[in-house]
Each structure stands twice: as C-alpha cells, then as structure tokens.
Amino acid sequence: MNQDIIAGVPLTWYVWLSAILFAIGVTGVLYRRNAIVIFMCVELMLNAVNLLLVAFSRFHNDPGGQVFVFFIMAVAAAEVAVGLAILMMVFRNTKSTDIGFLNRLKF
C-alpha cells in the first residue's frame, strides 16, 4: 500500500499542494485586516508546513518529520491560547479586531 502511494502520488505533488496552501495563508495575512482571520491564516501556513513535513517523513522513511509536526501542533496550541487571550484584551480595550489599530505599539 505504501509503495502504491509513492507510485500513485509523487512527492512533488505534496510540495505543490503545500506551497499553494502556504501561499494562500500568506495572501490571507496580507489581504485581511481582521486580527482573528490573520491568526487563522497563520494556522493555515503552519498546517501547510505540517503537511509537507509528514510527506517528507513518509517519503524519506524518517519519523523525525512527524515528531516535528507534534511540536508544531504543541506550539500552535500554546500560541492560540495566548494569542486569543491577547486579542480578547485588545478587543476589550478597542472594541475592534482591526490590526490597523495596533500600530500604537510603535515607538
């Protein structure tokens, strides 16, 4: 079955898929101003990378890639918890999730 996958779906396809998803995520971050959606696009980018890692791990027969995916998931979960808490605080103060509001962090 594994040989099937390799025969049927070349690694390049996964690379392309990941690249497309990643690029869409980047576009989303640039395109939107809603901080939450931007956050979601970041998650999308992380997932694109995850997919690529799993694909490489499978094709290179190396479990390291899948372990990395674990760590990325852990980091993403922690990041979401803290990030959403920060967004909630920002929303409480500004009543908005527009990142244009956040340029006050500059010097």
Added chain:
Amino acid sequence: MITQYLFYFLSALAITGAIFVVFTRNPVYSALALIVTFFSIAGHYFLLNSTFLAAVHIIVYSGAIMVLFLYVIMMMNLNLDEEPVKTNFAKFGAVISGCLLMLVLIVALRDAEKMSIQNNISEGLGTVNYLGQVLYKNYLLPFEVSAILFLSGMVGAVLLGKREIQ
C-alpha cells in the same frame, strides 16, 4: 489509482477551503472553511498512512483550536459592518505577492523529488508505537521543554484573560 483520485479530491477541498478562509468577509465563515481545510489535511495524513497523526490533528486543530477561534469570534459577536477592509491597492498587492511567493516556492522546491528517497518504506512509520519510541527516546528534551511551553502558555492565557480587579 484510487489514491490519486483521493488526493485530487482532498487537495481540491483543501485549496477551496483555504481560498474561502481568505476571501470570505464573515469571520465565522472563514473559521468554518478553515475547519474544512483541516479535515482535508487530516485526510491527507490518512493517505500518507499516518493515522495517529491524523487523529491527533483532528483532536488538536478541529477539536480545540478551531473551537477556540469560533468561540472567540462568537463571543466578540463581530458583524459584517464592522469588518475592516483594506484598500483595493493593498488587496491587489497582497494577492500578487502571494502568487509570487507560491511560484518561487514551487521553483525552489522543484528538486524535492530528487532528494534521497528511501525505497523500503517501513510499515509502522506512522503508528503510535513507533512515534512514541522516537518521541520519548530521541526527542525527550524537546518534549519536556514543550511541556514547559504549555504550562507557561496556560499561565499566560489565564493571566491575560483575567479581568483586572478594580
């Protein structure tokens, strides 16, 4: 060849979902589209025979992270009227640069196929046993460090979310 068709289907679903995430104006729709994308990525994991990872992916991303997102969006009760919109120029730039990045990425990674590919794929690569062995033997320290990361993330989230006592 069924795997190929599955791959096409899941990829189409993932890309459509991702595009919806970016271009729908309602954040709730964005979140729902992202969930669809995540599910199709989980499907890809299944295709790649990483069932354990697929299950964890669903539990973590769909079960926890996206629920949190939806929860926050619903709690903020964001309306379409308040949805901030960029200028057309900025949007155009964003799309262009996104496409450029995609092209460049594909070009940069065009040699991926040629990288050393093992022919003898071990069956148990994606199983819990195998991953557990690797995770707890070779990556024990990062594992513990990520535990600390979680703890600090939890503390941080609780502290941030707490209303200041007046």
Added chain:
Amino acid sequence: MKLTNRSKVVSNKEMSIAEKLYLPGIAKGLAITLKHSFQKPVTTKYPEQKREFSPIYRGWHVLKRDEAGAERCTACGLCAVACPAEAITMEAAERKKGEEHLYREEKYAAVYEINMLRCIFCGLCEEACPKEAIFLTDRIVDAEMNRNTMIYGKDKLVEAIDNRVDVSKRQTPAVAEFKKDKFHTHNQTWQDRLNAGHDSDHH
C-alpha cells in the same frame, strides 16, 4: 415557633469531607428517587377515572327557582357586593302583570352575568344571598376557546324548570326544616301567596 416537625435549623458550620465530596449526598438522592420509582403512581387517568367530589364542592353557579318554578332572585345586588373578585353583574327589572309565575318578587334580574374567568369560587355570593337564589354546585365549568363565552348569562345560570339542580346537600338540616315553614313569606311560592291572598300589587 415550630409549625412542623420537618423544619431544620440551618447552620453555617464547615462541611465535613464526606459532605464536600457530594458523592454520598448524590447517592442518597439517587436512592430516594429509586425508592419512589417503585411506589404506586398517584395518577388518575381522567376521562376513564374520575375523582370523587366533596359534597360541598364549589363549582358552576346555579340560580334557583322555587318549588313553583319562579326565579328566586330579586336582583338585590348583595351577591355582587359580596363578590371579592367582582365577577357578578346584574340588571334589575320590574315584574309585569302576568309574570308572577316567572318571578317570585316584584323585582327581578333581567340580566345576571358571572364572569367565570374572574370568579374564584369562594362561595361568598351564596352566603350573601337573602333569597336562597344562588348556589355553587358540583358541576365543573367547562374550558372554552373564547373569552366572551366564559361570561355566563342567565341562560347558563338559571336552572331549567324541568331539570332542577339539587342543592339540598349544601343545606344544613336546620335550614331544610326551616324551609318547610310556609308561614314565612320567605318560603312561600307565588302560588302560596295567591292562595293566601297576600299578593300585593306593585305601585
């Protein structure tokens, strides 16, 4: 003052560990509900089974006629005054010649209405009536779809001549005995009065 033996003195003492765990409390509650599920149901399956009424059940009012069939009500309005829910309204009218067999006194209630939505079935009207004209009976007031139809007029209140409502159970033996004494005008029917030649014309 202690009204029942079931009252408990509330105290703010610290809960013991067993109480803090709540599990014994939950088990106790479950035991109680389980015990109840084996007890006989108290349900009365209504259309098939009906509950017994008390002899002095207070239901649908009746405006009584006397033995000779004349309406006893004289539209004095005491029932309306006594009514705590202000459910009773009436209009009085003068008895015309030839109507003596219909109305006992010179004055009668041309309109007599009880709003059953307001009525609380307390029975004060019955107590207030000097003519023993209104009684509450063991008939149940029907449910209606409409507010208007809940206002009962004389058509629903006055007993039919050929289908008298028995209210004797609501009367004490002393009252029943008293009613036999025809010497009192109170107990005389219009025919008694004709016979006695006491019939007084209205002026």
Added chain:
Amino acid sequence: MSKFVYLIPLFPLVSWAIIGLANRNLSKSLTGIIASGSVLASFVISVLIFMEKLHNPAAETVVLFDWISVGSFSAKMSFLVDSLSSIFLLVITGIGFLIHLYSTGYMHEDDGFRRFFAYLNLFVFFMLLLVLGDNFLVMFIGWEGVGLCSYLLIGFWFKNIDYSSAAKKAFVMNRIGDLGLLLGILMIYQTTQSVTFQTVFAKESLGLFSTEVVTAATLLLFIGAMGKSAQIPLYTWLPDAMAGPTPVSALIHAATMVTAGIYMVARCNAMFTMAPLSMDVVAWTGTLTALFAATIGFQQMDIKKVLAYSTVSQLGFMFAALGVGAYSAGVFHVVTHAFFKALLFLGAGSVIHAMHHEQDIRSMGGLRSKLPITHATFALGYLAIIGFPYFSGWFSKDEIIIKALENKPIIGYLLILGALMTAFYMSRVYFMTFWGKFRGTHEQEHHLHESPLSMTLPLMVLAALSVGGGFLVSGYVEHNLATVLTDLKHEGDNHSLHTMMWGVTAACLAIAGYWLLTVKDKQLQADAEIDGLGKVVYNKYYIDELYNSLITKPIDAIANFFGSIFDTKVVDGVVNFFGLGIHWLSSTMRRIQTGNVDTYFFAMVISIILILLFKAL
C-alpha cells in the same frame, strides 16, 4: 573528628542566613540565642578538634568539593586542620562566642540588633574560612570576607558621616594590602603552579623559588599583612575603626581579624625563612609600629583609641616576633593578646555603656567602686597586657623579647622599650578611668551602673583566661605548634628565665614612673594643656594629614584633570559623536517603522521571495 570540621563555619553561616532572611520576624532574644548558639556549637566542635590535635598533631585535609577547575588549574574547597588552624579556631569561636554573648547585652537597645548579629555571624564564618582554608584562594575569600564584614560593622551606625567614612577608610586601606596579597599569591602560583599550602610549602616546591622571587613574594604577602594587621604605613584605619560598636572592636579589631596577617605570615613561615631580607623588613616594621603606636597611645584621650593604638603596638610586637623567626612566640602572643585585649575592650565597652557612650577618659575617674566587676576584670587585663609576672601577657611577651634578644639584639632592646611604654600608657588609662575622683557630669554619675550579667560573664571568663591563659597555652605552643612552625634557633645557651625578667622590670618601672609622675602629684588632672611634642603626638604625628597631602591631594589633582578636562572634552566628545550620529540615523530610519503589522509582514514576504528567487535561480 576532623572530618566534621566543615560544621564549624557552617553553623555561623546558617545562623547568618536565618537571621538575615527572617530579620524582623525574629524576636531579639531568639536572634541572640541563634547567633550565640551557633558560635557556641562551633566552639564545642573546635574544642573537640583541638583535643584531638593535642594528641595527634598531624595535619589533615578535609575536601568539601571541587571549586574551580580550569585546565590544569584546580582549586578545591578544602580545609586544613592542623595545630595552627585548630588553635585559631579555638580563639575565634571561643572569644567569638563570649563577644556574641556580651553583645546581646550591649546592643540590646539598638535598632539594628538583628543586622548586627547577622554581620557578626557572617564575620565569624569568613574568619573561620580564612584560618581553615587549605589553599591561598580559600584563605583569600575569608580574607576579603572579613574585610567586608569589618567594613559593614565599622559603618554599622552608618547614619553618622564620620563613622561611614571611617568604614570606607578601613576598606580602602585594606584593599591596598589585599592587592599585595593577591599579587603575592599570583607570584606563588606562577612559580609553583599550585595554591595549596601543603604543595607550596613542600620541599620540592620551595626549591623552585630563587631568593629574589621568594623575597618579592613574601614582601608582597607582607603588604597584605600590613593592611590587614594595621602596620606602618597602613595602620591609620585601625584607630578610626573604633567607630564601630565596642564588641566589634573587641572581636574584629583586637582579637581576630587583625591577627589574620600574623596567621598568614606564620602559615607561610617556610617561605619567609627562605628570605632573610623579608624577615628583616617584617621585624623592623613590627618594632617600629610597636614603638610608634605606643607613643601615640601616650596622649590619646579616647579610651577606645588608646586601646586601638595599644592593639597596633601589640601587633607590632607580634610581627617583630615573626621577623626574628620566633613564629610560635608570635602566635602565642596572638592567643594571649586575644584574651586580654578582648577583655580590655569589653571592659571599656562596659565603662562606655555605663557612661552613656562617653569615651573620653578625662571625663571618667573613680569608677572602681561604681563598677566593681568591670574594674576587677579590667585590672586583670591591664596586668596581663603590661606583662605582670605569671599573667598571660608575661609569658608571651617575654618569650618574644627573649627570642629577639637571641636573634636580633637591637630589636630585643627596642621591644623592651616598647614594653615599658605599653606599661606606661596602659597605667595611664587604667588609673585615669578607675581611680581618683569622678570628673564627668552629674547626670552621668547618677546613671552609673554595673552592666548586666550577659556582659559581665564574658568579662569574667576572659579575665580568667587572661590570668591563666599563659599556663594553658604555653605547653601547646612549645610542643604542638612546632609541627607547623619552624622557629629559627639561635645557637647558644638557653637563659630564658634569666632574661624573662626584662619585661617584668620594664613593666614595674613604668608603673612606678607613671605613679610618680602623675598620680601622686597631680591627682590625675585632666585639663592640662597639651602643647609642643605632646600636641604632635595627640594628633597622631599628623600622619593622616601627611597621607592626605602626599597621596590623596596629588591623586585628586590628576583625577580632576582627567575628570574635568580629558573626560568631558575627549571621551565625551567621542561618545557623543557616536550617540548623536546614531540618534540622527535612527530618527531617519524610524520612518520605516510604521507600527503597522501589515507593512512588516509585507516586507518580510517580499524579502523571502527575493531570497528564494536568488537561491532558486
């Protein structure tokens, strides 16, 4: 028993930690109990170790842990237990305990009670580290640590500007000496590749030294000793250090810390023996200091100042002993001096306590009936210091004089003169304080009272030691210290008992002379004009002023030049040039930082695209 030696410094350290951390949460009495108790515990262990060393004088090393290990260099945190360190342990913990006890009474009304005990415990810890260390580095830690504690305790009442500047003076003077010590240690390490005593003093290591090197090294070490032990020219801090509370003066500036120099020189006796020139320097410095400080002692009016100069003088005696090669005699004098000088200081403290912090002996007089215990014990201490026969001072001081006469007769005679002077000014203090009429204010007289038991008890114990200490220790000095200290032997007949009378004669002569000159005729007149030579002496030969104009002023001038001209013009100019340039640059660049996350991300993406593009093509 020796393997438990680490407990000795541990107890005061723990006590310091407890008191220092708990601070206000500890009641005063509990603080006193903890502080004194910890030192008492150390004392008990010290006694046990001492007893063991009495029978088995062989040196033992107790290694605690590897401390520094860099390349070939390694220093262990390890303790050396031998006859020398064990007797020092005994003195430090024993007298330390008595002074802790005394302090619970003396400091009882003070706000900084707990702070005081914390410092005191810390001092005891460092002092123990100093004498226990089996290498120069551990000793150096202790050396610096006691300097720090000395600084803290001199400036204990830091709200008084004079006191805190006295503390600073002590610290700076000590630093000068410490630099010498450090250089000496480095020199030794350079030569022998080791800092451990037993390695350095082994025959093969000593063979590595050339005469010049060993002379230089020992002289550098001696500079350290001069600073710590207040020898000419670095002695001026010690009289000023009397600003600290009296128990501190007794413990640190009489009994223990100032003898660190003696300890160090004695410890390095093997090296000093190899350098005759250094020995001469040590001997002469000590002798001169002994005489010089004694002369100042003649005219000082502050009871503690007199005792301070007497300390300097006695330290001079000790160095003279070391210089003539009588190492064990020097150490012997350290021990007996610790007994009677601590006693005298504590007695003076008791007097000061009774006089409500009046320190001028001109205001005292006739206190013997008011403070009977203090007087009796002070008198015993007085007899001990002047070398009255069969008191402890007599044994050690005459031992020194004998050895000096044997090895370097001139120094011997000068030391006899010194002993004479010692007797003379000590008599002056004793008689002016306790005899005659009371000369203070009426109010002071009204409040005169004997000190509480916690203060008099140490006095009595120390008095007993001052009387009998000589008997107790002399045997030990003769037999056991010889394992560590190699005295220079003078060939010739031993006529010790014969010459011992030198000191006695000197002492008796001095008392008699003083009696004739002052007490008998003038009834201790205090308001006598001081003029001429007396004035010079009263002002301590203007040494402080001399230092001020010779060293401080020129350095000030140079510093002024660099500070006000070079620094502002050249250094600041360069710094400001860069600062202004960067400020200009950053205020220009700041425009790029819009604060808008979008912009940053956009820039990031574009950059990544460019980088990947270059990589891909």
Added chain:
Amino acid sequence: MLSTVLIYKALIALGVFAVSLVIAMYSTYGERKIAAFIQDRVGPDRAGPWGILQPLADGGKMFLKEELIPGIANKWLFILGPSISMFVANISSVVIPWARPMVMEDGSTFHFQVSDINIGVLYVFGVVSIGVYGIMIGGWASNNKYSLLGTLRASSQMISYELAMGLSLVALIMTTGSLSLNDIVEKQDADFCNFVYQPLGFLIFIICAFAECNRAPFDLPESESELVGGYHTEFTSMKLGFYLFAEYINMFASSALMATLYFGGYHFPFENELIPSLGENGVRILGFVLLMGKIIFFIFLFMWVRWTIPRFRYDQLMNLGWKSLLPLSILNLVLTGIIMAFTEGWLKF
C-alpha cells in the same frame, strides 16, 4: 472477496446504525417513563400498550410540524448544525466491538465491529471533539441571543470536560497499553474489568460523559429556565428532532463506551463455565445480550441522575471541571503511573 468483506461491513454498519437509532428512539420513551416513575406518575401510556408506540408518534409529529427558519437566521448553517450533530452522533459507535468474533463450523469468522482502528480511543475522541460544531454552528446561525449563549456555554463546557475525560482515559490506556478498543476489551475477561483498578478514572469519565452529552446536571446549554432552550431555541420540526435525537444517540454511544472500556464489554462473569453448556457461539451471543444490558443500565443511570440531581450553576460547572476533575484526573494518572512503576506493569497484565 473484497466485495464480500465490504458488503459484510456495510451490513454491520447498518446494523449498528439501526440499533443505535432504535435504542435512542426508545430512550426518549424510557426517559419519559423513568421520569414518570421517579415522580410517582404513569408516563405515556396512550399510544399502544403501555404507550410503547409513543416514540413513533413523536417522530411522526416531528416530521409533520411546520418547518420554520427564522428570517434573520443563516439558512445554510441553520440546516448544517443539526445535520452535523446527528452525523457525528452516529459515527461515534463505529469502533465499539459488540461481540467476540464468532467462528462458524466451516471456519469462517464474523467480526462484530464496523472497524477495528488501532487508535480507536483517539477516534472516539476526535469524533466527540467535533461534536461541538453541530451545536456551535446551529446556535450561532439562529441569530438569537439565547441560542448564542447556549452555544458558548456548550462549547466551553465541552472543551473543559474533554480534558479531564482524556486524562482519565490516558490512565486507562497506560494500564492496557493499547489504543485499540478491541485490545482493551480483550485485556479484560470474566474475572476482571478495568473498573476494579480505575474506579476514580471511571468516576471522572462518567461525570465528563454526562457533561459531554449535555445531560443533567450539566445541561446548561439547553437550560429552558434561563435560556429558553439554549442552542435549539429557534429550531422546529425534525431539525429540533435531530438535536434531541443526537443527544440520545450520544448517550447510547457513551454508555457503550463506558461498558466497553470499564466493564469488560461483552465479557461477563462465569463465561468460561458456561461454554460447555452453551457452546462458544452461544456464550458470544449471551455476551452481546449482556453488553446491551450494561448499555441499557448506563442509559438508565443517565436518566436516573437527570431526574435526581438539580442543574449546576455555570461557575460551579467550570469550577468542577477545572479545579476538581482536572486535578483529580492528573492525580489518578500519576498514581497509576507510580503503581505501575512499582509493580512492574499493571497488577494483572
């Protein structure tokens, strides 16, 4: 060959689907009957003898009711919500082994499990964790503040209790050493069930299961007294029916899970002694029947608790979840780990 397997699997799946639907259907009837008994009443008894046709009547009523979609509601999501709930509820019982594989005389074996996934526990978890979307989407799409409040309550409640549930299961998985439900059942046998060694874990699991199913005393998302029905306020007709039905199917699934994980699944005491008289397959059938009995007991327990214990307040619910159950489950995990470390594996295995 493949097609026969597929057909067989499809049949099993259909069977499971049917059984869960029927049991859920009769759970609604059971709930009303049990409530009636506990309250000394009779309960539904008009439709058919003892009212056993009542669920059919209810279903018919649900189908025939007027279909209302509020004008301001989001139509697609409004329909999607109950669908997801129903779908997720139905797929959760896929991994449960219903009976020991039967061996026929000709040597062919029949497995009574739709799919033996080697990470069955994780599968259940994943399904449970996406179950919340049905409620979230439906509640949000209603565009009603009560629905929204119910939705928020439901999602935070489910996320909170999932943690304690997961940790209590981790302890169980540590003792059995496998994520596959089949293995977990097979590790238990006639004399032994996991409940004996994981009583605290079971207690935590059952409490969390109550919360995950939105059952009393954790039914705050649909509390009619404060929220007018919570997330399904705006739903009518069969869409409402789906939500209610999904709840009962979930109850069935979690009862089946509890029976499987903690009470030996299709194992029962003295099963080995019965083999001579009943034969291997007879015992297996009896095991299946007894498993159903266990499941029905747990469903009864759900209802029994519902009609006994009053509803929590929301802060009490959160306190219980985060401050009591989570630490307790961690404690359980640590204790299990310690005991395992000291006994060289679990007591039995």
